[in-house]
Amino acid sequence: MSAASAEPGHGSVSASHSLGARLGSVQLDAREERLLLGLGRGLIRSRWRAVTRLLLYFGLTAGLLPVQATAVALGWRLAERLPQFYHRLCVRIMGFNVVIRGQRLRERPVLFVCNHISYLDITVLGAVIPGCFVAKSEVSSWPLFGVLAKLQRSVFIRRKRADVARHGNELVDRMAAGDNLILFPEGTSGDGTRVLPFRSGLLAAAEVPLGGEPVKVQPVSIAYTRLNGIPLGRGLRPFFAWYGDMDLAPHLWTVASLGQLTVVVECHPPITVENAGSRKELARRCHESIAQGLARANAGR
8 A cells, every 4th residue: 555645634633733833843741732632622633523534434334344244255355355445445534644664575475563552553554464463362252343353354363372372373374375464462552652572472373484485574563653743742642552441432532533643654674483593583573673663653753
């Protein structure tokens, strides 16, 4: 996908965008950031924007869900292509400006290893990378999002050590069939400021050669960096990062009410376990590349 540049929203967005231009790279403290977000009186937040975006989002989802379900059931190739089309439309609906850096591997299969900040990562990465997500087993039972994950042919795994080998075989089978996989080796989502430690066991599938060739692993970093041109500091990142015990519905409402969000996705040079020497070293190198990419994006570089 080429860099998806969403159109500016309605209402107060243009005013806040000009504010961002005037502020330039000035960093606001947490109190000032939250004053900008006062719903109704705030410069960035809008109830009407939230209602419009969510109606469009759920309308699009309802329209395409039966098409995808039919494609999956009948084994059509459309089942692989429709999710990326869907995510690209969602990126525009939600007002995300996706900036892509680096070159994504075009060959198949590839194991894409990414940091995890929010459920929004699924929409953004799904718009950029044609592939199936590797998700924790609990996601399969979530209302709506669990259904969507199943229809995108996600692989659901248990994070317990005893289940790693079995799931590793499943991942190998999916890649042997030509599927790209998108994996979050942190095992949970973080606050968008730093990358949590990687669980190297989740990279076991990269140790099994496919067709006599080592599996290519590409680190990918994702960062939520600006809102209407204003750099996001620690005070604003929780409006997009979803972690800890945050409730999903109010968080999604807040995201939908805000202005244009800039998301930086950086594709780093690929690596194989053969190059790294071991699975743990592969995890370390991927973590290092992704952490550096996140830090660069958050610093505006």
